[in-house]
Amino acid sequence: xxxxxxxxxxxxxxxxxxxxxxxxxxxxxxxxxxxxxxxxxxxxxxxxxxxxxxxxxxxxxxxxxxxxxxxxxxxxxxxxxxxxxxxxxxxxxxxxxxxxxxxxxxxxxxxxxxxxxxxxxxxxxxxxxxxxxxxxxxxxxxxxxxxxxxxxxxxxxxxxxxxxxxxxxxxxxxxxxxxxxxxxxxxxxxxxxxxxxxxxxxxxxxxxxxxxxxxxxxxxxxxxxxxxxxxxxxxxxxxxxxxxxxxxxxxxxxxxxxxxxxxxxxxxxxxxxxxxxxxxxxxxxxxxxxxxxxxxxxxxxxxxxxxxxxxxxxxxxxxxxxxxxxxxxxxxxxxxxxxxxxxxxxxxxxxxxxxxxxxxxxxxxxxxxxxxxxxxxxxxxxxxxxxxxxxxxxxxxxxxxxxxxxxxx
Amino acid sequence: xxxxxxxxxxxxxxxxxxxxxxxxxxxxxxxxxxxxxxxxxxxxxxxxxxxxxxxxxxxxxxxxxxxxxxxxxxxxxxxxxxxxxxxxxxxxxxxxxxxxxxxxxxxxxxxxxxxxxxxxxxxxxxxxxxxxxxxxxxxxxxxxxxxxxxxxxxxxxxxxxxxxxxxxxxxxxxxxxxxxxxxxxxxxxxxxxxxxxxxxxxxxxxxxxxxxxxxxxxxxxxxxxxxxxxxxxxxxxxxxxxxxxxxxxxxxxxxxxxxxxxxxxxxxxxxxxxxxxxxxxxxxxxxxxxxxxxxxxxxxxxxxxxxxxxxxxxxxxxxxxxxxxxxxxxxxxxxxxxxxxxxxxxxxxxxxxxxxxxxxxxxxxxxxxxxxxxxxxxxxxxxxxxxxxxxxxxxxxxxxxxxxxxxxx
Numbered sequence: 001x002x003x004x005x006x007x008x009x010x011x012x013x014x015x016x017x018x019x020x021x022x023x024x025x026x027x028x029x030x031x032x033x034x035x036x037x038x039x040x041x042x043x044x045x046x047x048x049x050x051x052x053x054x055x056x057x058x059x060x061x062x063x064x065x066x067x068x069x070x071x072x073x074x075x076x077x078x079x080x081x082x083x084x085x086x087x088x089x090x091x092x093x094x095x096x097x098x099x100x101x102x103x104x105x106x107x108x109x110x111x112x113x114x115x116x117x118x119x120x121x122x123x124x125x126x127x128x129x130x131x132x133x134x135x136x137x138x139x140x141x142x143x144x145x146x147x148x149x150x151x152x153x154x155x156x157x158x159x160x161x162x163x164x165x166x167x168x169x170x171x172x173x174x175x176x177x178x179x180x181x182x183x184x185x186x187x188x189x190x191x192x193x194x195x196x197x198x199x200x201x202x203x204x205x206x207x208x209x210x211x212x213x214x215x216x217x218x219x220x221x222x223x224x225x226x227x228x229x230x231x232x233x234x235x236x237x238x239x240x241x242x243x244x245x246x247x248x249x250x251x252x253x254x255x256x257x258x259x260x261x262x263x264x265x266x267x268x269x270x271x272x273x274x275x276x277x278x279x280x281x282x283x284x285x286x287x288x289x290x291x292x293x294x295x296x297x298x299x300x301x302x303x304x305x306x307x308x309x310x311x312x313x314x315x316x317x318x319x320x321x322x323x324x325x326x327x328x329x330x331x332x333x334x335x336x337x338x339x340x341x342x343x344x345x346x347x348x349x350x351x352x353x354x355x356x357x358x359x360x361x362x363x364x365x366x367x368x369x370x371x372x373x374x375x376x377x378x379x380x381x382x383x384x385x386x387x388x389x390x391x392x393x394x395x396x397x398x399x400x401x402x403x404x405x406x407x408x409x
Numbered sequence: 410x411x412x413x414x415x416x417x418x419x420x421x422x423x424x425x426x427x428x429x430x431x432x433x434x435x436x437x438x439x440x441x442x443x444x445x446x447x448x449x450x451x452x453x454x455x456x457x458x459x460x461x462x463x464x465x466x467x468x469x470x471x472x473x474x475x476x477x478x479x480x481x482x483x484x485x486x487x488x489x490x491x492x493x494x495x496x497x498x499x500x501x502x503x504x505x506x507x508x509x510x511x512x513x514x515x516x517x518x519x520x521x522x523x524x525x526x527x528x529x530x531x532x533x534x535x536x537x538x539x540x541x542x543x544x545x546x547x548x549x550x551x552x553x554x555x556x557x558x559x560x561x562x563x564x565x566x567x568x569x570x571x572x573x574x575x576x577x578x579x580x581x582x583x584x585x586x587x588x589x590x591x592x593x594x595x596x597x598x599x600x601x602x603x604x605x606x607x608x609x610x611x612x613x614x615x616x617x618x619x620x621x622x623x624x625x626x627x628x629x630x631x632x633x634x635x636x637x638x639x640x641x642x643x644x645x646x647x648x649x650x651x652x653x654x655x656x657x658x659x660x661x662x663x664x665x666x667x668x669x670x671x672x673x674x675x676x677x678x679x680x681x682x683x684x685x686x687x688x689x690x691x692x693x694x695x696x697x698x699x700x701x702x703x704x705x706x707x708x709x710x711x712x713x714x715x716x717x718x719x720x721x722x723x724x725x726x727x728x729x730x731x732x733x734x735x736x737x738x739x740x741x742x743x744x745x746x747x748x749x750x751x752x753x754x755x756x757x758x759x760x761x762x763x764x765x766x767x768x769x770x771x772x773x774x775x776x777x778x779x780x781x782x783x784x785x786x787x788x789x790x791x792x793x794x795x796x797x798x799x800x801x802x803x804x805x806x807x808x809x810x811x812x813x814x815x816x817x818x
Contacts, residue, residue, distance in 0.1 A: 225731040387693065387729065393807065394729045396693050396779075398795035 112138055112157040113164065124239065128174030128340050129211040131161045135178050136204035139197065146193060150200075154179060167356035167376075169306030169314055173343035178207065214338035214391035215240050219247040222301075222336060222389045226253055230298040233258045233290070233326075236316035237267035238303020240336040242274055244389075245301075249278045256281040258297060260318065263287055264360045267316070287318055291325045300326045304337040307390075308345045309404055311382035311397025313337065314353065317375060323384035332386035339390050342404055347379045413449045416442055417468055424475035424482065432481035432688055433594060433622070436723040439472060439485040440591045447489075447583055457579055458497030465489055466809075478739045478774075480689040480697070480726045485590070487727065490809045492586045500579050590723075593788065597721030598623040600788040602630035608717065608786070613638040613681040616673070616709075619645030619699045620654040621686025623719045627786075628684070629661050639664045641680060643673050645699055647745040647771065670701045677708040684717045687777075689737075691730045692801055694779030694794025696720075697737055700772050706781035715783040722787050725797065727805045733776040743769035 115137045119130035138157045144150040158175040165171055181203070218240055226232070226248045234241055234257055248255065257275055259282055262268040268284055275282045285293055300322055304313040313319070313335050326333050347353050357374040366372065382397035389395075392403065420442050423429050429438060443465055450464045469486030476482060601623055609615065609631040615638060617624050628640060640663055644651035651667060658665045668676055677683075683705060687698040696702075696718055709716040730737060746769050779794035792800065 224729075227732050394692075396795060396798060399798050402799070 112160055116161055116164070125212070126170065126239070126338070127165070127168060128170040128338075129208060131171055131174050132178050132204070132211055132340065133208040134161065135175065136201065136208055139201050139204055147196065150197065167354055169343050169345070170341045173306055174211075174340040176344065177340055177342070178204070181207070210391065211338060211340050214340075215243045216247075217391040218336050218338065218389045219243045221394055222334065223248060223251060223253075225299070225334065225387075226255055228254045230255045231258060231296055232256070233260070233294070233297045233300045233322065234271060235260045235268075235300070235302050235319055235322050236262055237265075237271045238336065240303050240338065241301050242271065244336055245275065245280065246278060249280050256283065258283050258285055258293060260284075260290060260322070261286050262316065262318070264358070265316075287321075290322050294325050294329050294331060297326070297331055300331060300333045302333070302335055304335050304341055305377060306343045306345065307335070307337050307341050307388065307400055308343055308347060308379070309401050310346055311385070311388075311400040312347070313380050313385065313388075314345075314347070314377055315380065317378050320350070320378040320380045320384075323380045327384045333380075333384060335385055335388045337388060337390055339392050339403075342400060344404060350379055353377075353379060413446055416445055417471065421471050421475045424472060424479065427476070429479075432479070432724050433597075433721070435476075435479050436481040436485050436594050437591060439482050440489070440587060440594060442472075443468065443486065443489045444584060444587045444591070447493075447580065447587065452576060452580060457576055458493055458500075461493050461580075461583065462490055465493065478737060480728075480737070481723055483728075484689075484723055484726050487805045487809045488590060488723070489587060491804060491806045492590070493583055494806050494808075496579060496582045496586060500575065500582075504575070594721065594723050597723070597788040598626040601719050601721070601786055602626040604786055604791065605631040606634045606636065608682070608684075608791075609636050609638055611636055611638065614641065614679060615639070616641045616643065616677065616680040616683045616705070616714075617654070618643045618651065618670075618673075618683075618685050618702055618705050619648075620650035621719070623721065624684055624686045625654060625657055627719055628658060628663060632661060632663055639666065641666045641668055641676060643668055643670050643701070643705065645701060646670055648699075650699075670704065673705050674708045677705075677712050677714060680714060682715050682717060683709045684719060687718055687720055687724065688774060690718070690720055690725050690785065690797060691733070692727050692798060693729055694782060694785075694797045695730055695733070696777045696782060697730075697733065697774050698777060700775045703775045703777050703781075706777045710781050716781055717784045717786060718782055719786045722789060722800065722804065725787075725800055725804065727801045727810050730776060734772075737774065737776065739773040741771045741773050743771055746771050 112134050116130055116134040119125055119133045120127065122130075135154060135157055138154060139150065142150055142153050144153055158179050162172050162175055222244045226244075232245070232255055234245075245257065257280055259268040259272045259275070261284060262271075263286075272282045272284050302313070302315055302319050302322070304315050306314045308314060315335075323333050345353065356376040358376045360372055360374055382400075385397050387394055387396060388400065395403075420429075420438055423438075424435070429435050446464055446468050447461060450461065452460055465486065469483070469490070472486065473483045605627045609628070613636075615628065617628075617640060631638065640658055642651045642655045642658070642665055644667055646669070655665045655667045685698060685702060685705070687696040687702070689697040691697065706716050708714075752767065779797075782794045785792050785794065785797070787800070789800070
């Protein structure tokens with residue numbers, strides 16, 4: 001691991017403690033938190049590179065550079081284009097509250113975040129879908145007269161949406177997919193900008209619609225796999241999985257569900273409430289009881305925060321554990337994920353992602369010397385997954401990279 | 410049409426009474442029947458592909474319902490539907506080309522653009538839904554495409570191709586493609602056998618299971634090329650078709666050893682490779698084969714022996730197996746296992762409580778999961794199980810995967 005190398009020791013001298021991570025910053029090679037090393041690199045980079053319009057300390061620098069090198073519209077290029085065009089004054093990475101508070105911010109980004117929040121208020125709408133709809137609204141509201149300007153506006157809007165929650169993979173993936181679609185669409189062959197734009201709007205709306213319907217498609221596809229008398233183990237509160245189970249219950253299938261508690265978010269309790277309303281027999285397990293009950297289980301159903309290039313998934317902490325246990329006992333692990341969650345990430349191990357930390361309340365005060373592993377999610381490699389149910393159909397994990405290649409190349 | 414109806418009913422009854430055995434025979438009969446359906450059906454001047462698709466689908470539904478376990482029937486129906494769609498699209502593309510050749514004013518330009526887009530959109534509906542196709546095609550592209558086709562017919566006056574000639578041409582092309590398909594079904598084992606010499610080397614010991622014509626041709630082809638190797642044939646109870654294969658191989662000069670199914674685990678360590686033929690290949694790379702095959706596959710995996718499956722592409726099924734041990738299995742007569750005369754006293758329902766104490770279960774098929782298969786040798790080359798989805802995407806349209814449910818709704 002590179003954080004044991006000498007360069008890490010050198011970099012430590014540049015570390016500024018982030019306000020929310022006091023406990024771990026003092027420990028050095030033992031610490032498992034990856035917040036400080038990327039921060040040094042990016043703050044280093046940000047200091048060195050004045051043209052970087054997205055100095056985001058939370059996204060791992062590896063992915064930042066990767067995005068810059070592989071994206072069609074790179075940040076350097078964008079900066080130059082902006083300099084040429086005469087850029088708007090809102091390049092700064094202002095946090096959301098500041099953006100909303102300051103009326104001097106450019107009208108477009110303001111619009112996007114607002115629009116995004118409007119869409120997000122619907123309880124059933126996923127974040128990424130809200131983002132996609134917001135971006136569609138940006139196209140509609142834009143006053144650009146050339147394709148290039150439109151792209152620049154969209155890129156800015158997309159970046160500000162992504163910065164709203166830098167750890168959300170589905171949000172990033174959804175925005176990237178949309179951006180990718182815009183920059184590569186064959187609509188660009190149109191000679192008339194207005195007709196191209198209207199075509200873009202039409203397709204963007206359709207994308208939004210498809211993403212909304214995705215859950216229902218996934219629910220329909222997975223019905224065949226739930227047979228009468230089966231026991232399903234569910235982890236985490238995923239609205240897609242809930243839709244799957246709801247549809248199965250409506251189709252009068254007889255099955256029971258084991259719900260893990262999902263500490264510390266207690267998502268299992270929420271899910272068990274919902275299932276009890278549907279009259280589905282539910283049993284709550286503590287997270288440690290998964291292996292104990294695994295032999296009674298017929299299949300494991302999880303959602304995903306993101307589906308990565310290798311075909312693995314990133315999901316709530318504990319999913320990897322459950323997949324390992326299920327694999328060793330030959331139980332199938334099914335993932336229900338919409339297609340906009342396919343992300344261009346390739347984690348090589350658990351720590352190879354942007355960290356998403358959350359506070360854990362143990363109920364008793366912990367001495368400050370004791371570290372807490374606070375990561376909120378883990379990565380499940382594709383060999384432990386059996387099938388993915390997406391709105392593109394039922395896929396094996398090896399198909400995911402194929403799909404991504406087709407879109408991005 | 411009466412003639413065709415009679416043929417359909419004949420095949421349906423044959424399938425229902427299991428008079429037709431084996432995927433190759435079933436596939437050939439189905440293809441020939443569909444060819445008759447296509448040549449006999451009345452096609453209107455416009456919307457030809459849609460009419461043909463409806464006709465073929467109607468017949469296909471009946472055939473599949475007659476014997477749902479015989480997956481080759483469904484495969485061929487879907488292949489034919491895919492052929493019709495493909496020919497329809499290439500026809501439309503030619504039509505658009507022809508249209509562009511004729512001189513047109515502004516009006517024509519716009520209509521042509523629409524045609525181009527619609528045909529592109531419709532073409533992408535031909536492939537399975539993928540991320541970029543998701544964004545390009547519209548849900549009603551199929552119908553709008555077909556109406557555009559009719560507009561094409563009505564509008565052109567100065568076109569070089571006569572619409573009647575084009576319609577005859579279309580049917581002829583479809584029939585010739587179906588003829589190719591029948592030819593492929595009949596000769597697939599010869600094409601596969603050509604690859605034999607790459608996989609079988611000198612002084613090897615091959616294990617095979619039951620009787621498969623493809624495997625027989627495969628082994629004999631290697632023998633022709635002067636490879637010397639030995640073959641273990643597992644007899645494949647309760648039908649004991651392995652005996653038949655052993656006789657045929659010995660007649661061709663191969664050194665053959667017959668073993669019982671139970672001896673497979675004992676003998677597998679002396680074997681270099683397992684080559685088997687199967688009944689069907691599922692979309693996830695799993696295979697449905699004769700009962701006992703799963704055991705052979707496990708034995709091979711335990712001793713790290715390659716488990717090679719030889720199959721023609723007509724056995725490739727676009728469905729994913731859910732609970733295949735039950736849903737894709739057939740229980741055959743117990744008389745194949747136990748003779749009625751000797752066991753009549755145990756199986757007699759009139760003794761004691763009226764329920765017999767002795768049950769005989771005689772499943773016909775076994776499901777082997779994709780992890781246990783090393784290689785598929787098909788008539789288009791050798792592939793690994795995780796690649797099966799690509800072949801399926803090439804040969805089948807996603808719209809055809811569900812044949813029954815659409816009509817049921």
